Structure formats: structure tokens, C-alpha cells
Amino acid sequence: MFSFITKRLLSGILLLAVVTTGTFFIAHLAIGDPTPGLLGNSATPAQQAAMRAKIGVDRPLLTQFWDWLSHAVTGDFGTSWRTFTPVNDDLALRLPVTLSVVFFATVLSAIFGVIIGIACGLRPGSVFDRVLKFASVVLFALPGYWLGIVLVQLFALGLGWFDATGYVSPEISVGGWLRSITLPSVALALGAIVMIAEQLRNSFLEVNNQDFVRTLRARGLSKRRVTRHVLRNSAPAALTVLAMMFVGLLGGAIIVELVFNLQGIGILTQQSSQNGNIPVLLGLTVMTVVFVVVINLLLDLVLGWVNPKVRDR
């Protein structure tokens, strides 16, 4: 197990190094001179030069990279070129917003995806199964933006159950926090629920037809115990989808953030790109890659627990 985790961590560190190095140079090459985005176009050449000196982009690119890297390994991602506050402060402000929504969406997806997936897997071709098929097509076709607006109209403006926009920190009010993240999480989760349910259902059917299941049934095991065996063997596919979904939502929650006015990392990424705020972009990149590595590691551990054969690969 130790060697398994060590290997995964080393490959994660390598991934982190490659992605952040690539992002650093690509961002600098793509943005070029960040001062117009930061100062506007009324800045004089002297003011632009002063800003370049202040943020250190007047130095050779390799010097800048070494400076950034040597601080980044200590957890210091530098200072935002826009607000001149630590990048870590920006991330600490935005990350809980996106994480709250994405984590809640993942929990909803896991619970409902598994329940629906098993229900359909147990009764393929039933009305419920056909409804799932139809829902998969519809929910994949519906734009997230539209879905968010409909949820707001129905449950925030119509019924008044939830907040239409904004984020409430759980430190201020746990109830307020749940009210503020429920609709965006549901908007994110709806598509994921059917994706996981569909994946689990197909995997469930495939395993259900395998010889060992027939053997279990022939040995007279109860339907419940057989289902547990089938589920254990069909879970890896759905778990992989769930993990991929979490990472995907983390980077792709911007539409939902816009609809619900949640100041999360999606909007921060967009704003930083527009302003040419490279330190924040790099901080976001590192954070996202760390999440990818951690989620993949957790996935591997869970898969290994569900199916011990995986640990040996």
C-alpha cells in the first residue's frame, strides 16, 4: 500500500511540475505585456514601466520563473497584480464557494446516481429505466445556464425556498449556506446524476450477466447478497465517472457561478485571464492540479478497497 501511494504521489508531483511550468510560460507568452489590462489605456509609458518594475515582469522570464517557483514550493503564490494582496487570500476567499457547490453537487450525484442506477439495473426495460434514458438525453441537451435560470424561477422566485443569487458563508449561517448552495449544486448535479446512473446501470447489467453471478444465484444466495456482489464489481466505472465529474465541475462551474452570482474560482479564472493577472492564474492552476492528484489518489484507494486486484496493477 505504501509503495502504491508513493508511486501515485510521485506521478502527481511530476504532473504538477509539468502543468505549472507549461502554464507559466504559455501565460507569459500569450499575455505579453500585462500593464494595459491592469492599468487601462490611459497609463503613460512611464507609468506602465513603473508597473512592470513593480510586478517584476521587466526581468528575464527565467528569473521570473525561478522567483515564482522558489516561493511556490513553500506555498507562497505571490501577490495579485490587480489587488496587491496575496494570491493565497484570493484563493482562500473563492475556493470555499466553488468547493461548497461542487462538493454538494458531487454528494447529490453520488446518492441519486447510485439509487437510480441500481433501480434501473435491477429492472432493465422498465418504465423507470426508460424514463432514465429519456432524462439522460434531455439533461445532456439542456444548457446549464438555462437549467440554472429555470431552477431560480421555480424555487427561488416562485416558491422562495432558496436564495436567487449569492453565497452565504457557513460561518455566518449554516442554514443560509445551505440555502445559497442548493440550487447551484442541483443545477450542476442534474446532468451528473443521470451520467452516473447510466454508467452504473450499464455496468450493473454487464456484471449481472457474468458467470460468477449465475453461480452465486445457483448456490442459493439471497437476491440482496447477489446484488451486493454485483454492485461491488460494477462500482469502479461509476466511481471513476464521479471522480472525473468532481474535477470537471471544479474547473467548469463558471456558468453556474455567473447565473447565481457566486464569486468562485470559475469567475476568478475568467477575470484573471481578462486582466492578465498571471500570479492568480498560476495559483489557480496549482490548486486545480493538486485537486486532480488528490482526487485521483483517493479514487485509486477507494477502487483498491472495493476491488483489491486493482492495488496490484
Place this chain on the structure above:
Amino acid sequence: MTRTRTTALVAVAVAAATALAACTSAGSNNPGGSTGGGGGGAEITELKAGVFLDVTSWDPASADIGFDGPYLSAVYDPLVALDNEAKPIPALATKWEWSADRLTLSMDLRTGVTFDDGQKFDAAAAVANLKHLKAGVRSGQAYLNVTDVSAKDEDTVELKLSKRDDSLLYFMGLGRSWMASPAAIAADALAKGPVGSGPYKFVADKSAPQSQYVFTKKDNHWDSATYPFKDVQLLPIMDQTASFNAMQSGQLNAQFANAANLPKAKEAGWNISSKPSSWVGVQFADRTGAQVKALGDAKVRQAIAYAFDSAGILQAVGNGAGTATNQLWPVDGKVYDKSMDGKYQTNMDKAKQLLAEAGYAGGFSVKMPMSPIFQAWQPAANQTFGDLGIKVEWVDMAMPDYQKNAPTYPMFLAVIAMSGNDMATLSDQVTTAQWYNPNPSVDKFPEVKALVDEVEKAEPAAQTELLKKLNTKLVDLAWWDVWYQADNMYFSAKGIKVQPVTGMMFPTLRFIQRG
């Protein structure tokens, strides 16, 4: 069995949601409930405004005028403010006087004002601020003609100008004279948080930067009567749908509005206000024909003006929120001349005739920049230029690059903020080089130059009539191809009235009153 469990699950989920709503509604900051707008019949004590953009900087020297006004006006006092007609009025400067040659401005300062860090506001503080503002990346533009600032005594400052500047006081009132603590300026601390003497105290622990800013009114501010609301929340909400939803749900009671939502706002019984804010059209950066010879011929520029269906574009792209006109002095101002709006009524035949007379019957080729913000107008531009035979090669770029690069193109699509002061319009849009007016080229047009000189030398009382003449001449020459003046629109709940100000994308707090 499965069906029963599923039904039970759904019931549990709905019950949980209902319970959640019930148990948390008491903590909600939504006094208006789902009827929106908040407040109901009671006097509204808290302003919750959706401002569109986040504050650019708490340092007045680095802040934008556009959407920063409400934020900065909460925590800073200006030397000069504006009234509803955009005329400069006293604030921390209680009165002022120009020298006979209008090259020296003396200002008497209010006494007894202290900044939040205990520093005293006096002439020395005002000098430190004015020097800081003059050196500022964004604020410096207002003080281009100011050469020196000095304290004459403890409550008098004097500004020396190299050139007469009739728009200086207007720009100071617009948002270029916020006074900050001199100690915070010296420590370069303003970017991290405001230190002013304004009517409200910034409540940092209840605010979430970039998301929500909370302010509470000071008890003893010298101008307390101007600010009716005890508490103020300012929320930057870029997405217009989210902002409107927040307004409908009562999370906001005033907002920067989208004209597309006007029918629903009327239905909700909200207060609606609007005012011209930007001109939309084609900026001819190359009026002398240095890059594209054709554009140096007035007939070609006039042909383009005749070709565009301005009223149609205003309806189709601008939701009808504005006024189709070929002028860029505000349509509700004194320089604007309604009778001239018929000069370039859409007429493609006339446009082609003018092009032919100029020797460009077959059109010509030109490169123009394009960024996502301007894509809404691109189809109309493509069709019109195409009909005229003008072959446009669009060069795509991001918005910061657009502002950087557009000035290097012979002409470009423009959405440019307007000024509420007529002399500021002259300076901003005609005589001073800006990214959106990269080549003023006034000197190359003797008739224009003579009129500009006449206006700039005239007594203020005589300037309006002279500006009208200049406006007529510029329209005749198709100096720009203005399609329309777009309005900024604001919705507010009953009990709150937003007074728009041309020049401010969102008005400062003194313009948001009960009503």
C-alpha cells in the same frame, strides 16, 4: 416496493427543502420576500445595490470613474461634488475662485473633518491628495493641465495650471477628487483598503471582497443629510440575469439594469430611471487619410454615415434604450441640436453616390479590430460595409488588446462613455488623444481648429453657443459616425430613487435617495 421507496425519497427531499427554507428564512436578508425590491411599505433603511462591476481599487488614484463611484463615495469625501445637472458643487472644498486668466484655482477647505485613522483634513492633506491624484495612473488624466498644487494657509489650496481647463472642476466632481488619509497615501496602503472621511464606515468583517461590500452610516458626518440610508450593501453582479433575479427576489433593491427587463420592471412597479451614457458607432481614427486614403475624404465618411440604419441597430442591438442621433453631446444637453439628427437619414443610394463622387465607387479595403464585446454590432457593420462595397478584414482580439490596438486601426467600432459636461466632451472626444480618440487631428482641419480655439478662449457663459457651431461642423464633416446614444438604466424598489448622471456608469451614493 421500489415505487413506494422512490416516492418516499422524493417526499423526504421536498420536506427537507421546505424545512430548510422555513428554518432559515428568519436569517435571510430579504425583507421584500419574493415580491422583489424589498422594503414593502415601510421606509427603507438599507440600500442593497447591484453595481455590475467590482471596485477597481480603493486607491482613488487607481480607481475608475465608471462603476467605482458608489464604492468610493461611501468611504471618501470629494473636494468637489456634482449636482443632478453635473454642475460642480462644494464638498470638502467649500468654495473656489478662478484667477482672471483662469490659470489659478484657489479652494477654501472645510474644517473639522478627520479621516478614519484620526488624521486631520487640512490644506496639507489636500495637497498630498492632489499630488497623489495627479500622479495616478487613472486619475492623472483629470489633472493634465495642473502644474503645481500648494497650501496657501491651513484651509486653502491653490492649483496652478499651464493651460486653461474648463472641465477640471467637472472631473474633480465626477470622481477625481476623493480625499484619503495622507498617512495611508504615504504608506501606499490604499490599495488594500479605504481610509477616508466619507459618510459611511466600511464594515470589513461583514464584507466579502469581490462579492459584497457592507457599509454603515457614521453618526456625525458633516453631510449626513445627503445620505438617507443607514446601511448600504454594494454587490458587484456582472451577470444581468443574476442581477435581475436578485432584484426580483429582494436581495437587491436597486440595480444597474438591462433594458430587456423593462416590461417586467414596470410590471413589478419599480422605479425606473435612465440617462444617456455612451455613444455607439464608428470611430474614424484616420480622418486625415494617412492609413486609408479614402477615410480622409469627408464624402466617404458621410457615405458611411448615410449607409448605417442607426435606428434599426438601436432597436435590434440596444433594446431601444437610447436615442438614434449622429451627435455625441448628450441628447438631453444644451449643445445637442435635434434638427441635425435628420442629416444622415439612412439612404444607401445617397451613400453610394457620395462614394462614387469621392472616387470609390467600387469601395475600398480596410482592416478593423473586433473583440467579443463588439460582436453584437458586427453583423450590422458587415452587411452595411458590404452593401457599400467596403471590404472589411476583421482582426479578432480580447478586450484589453482591443483598447490597446484599436487606436492603430484606421477606424473601429466604438462604445464610448460620454461626459455630462460640455467642455469635458470637447476635451475628451475632440481635442485630447485617448485610446478611443487616438488622432485628434484638429490641427489638420482649419475650420474645426478655429472653432475649437474660439470655444476654449470664450467666457463660460458664451461657450454653449460656440459649441453648438462646432457640433454642427463636426456632424457636417462626419467626424464620427455616431449611430445612437445608449442609455444606462437603473431599477429600484419603491422608496428608492436613482438619479443617473451622464459620465458615471453607476451614480455615487449622493444620487441614490428615497423616493
